[in-house]
Amino acid sequence: MIKKWELQIEAHQNLQTLSADWQKLWEIASKTCEKAYAPYSNFWVGVAILLENNEIIEGVNQENAAYPSGLCAERVALFSAGILFPNQTIKMMAIAARRAENPQIIPVTPCGACRQVMIEFENKQKTPLQVLFKGTENEYYIIETVSDLLPLQFNSTSLGI
Ligand code: THU
Secondary structure, eight states: OOOOOOOOEEEESSGGGSOHHHHHHHHHHHHHGGGOBOTTTOEEEEEEEEETTSOEEEEEOBOOSSGGGOBOHHHHHHHHHHHHSTTOOEEEEEEEEEETTOOSOBOOOOOHHHHHHHHHHHHHHTSOOEEEEEOTTSOEEEESOHHHHSTTOOOGGGGTO
């Protein structure tokens, strides 16, 4: 027997067809890239997340001379939200990236470790966390729930908790 999973993506050709909340988050994520500390990769990632109370939390990647000690922008933003607003639902997350030498925003998708952290937040709050990033065709992709980004997820159920 073959089992298949479906990934639903809402693809937009340009920003104008996105909601006002998404447009605002995208603008902040794209701008905050410039605050990335990424002297080793020169790959700047900016994240903006919108909470239920309308606060917006930003994150950028934080690199380190001991490479694995750094952290991706997504986790910086989520962990900041976790301490600043521990009980607020996280509604939306926009992820934007560019190379240091080129102002153009380029496609990026969250890495596996970030998806694992994103699913932990989504499961904890029990409501979907929507994600926006630029897809490979340069379109804007909206994913309705992090679980679509992480099929066969490992979570607290897997631990028997
Ligand atoms: N990075 C992120 O911050 N988020 C992603 O979604 C992909 C990768 C960072 C990690 C590292 O600082 C640099 O980009 C190159 O991998």
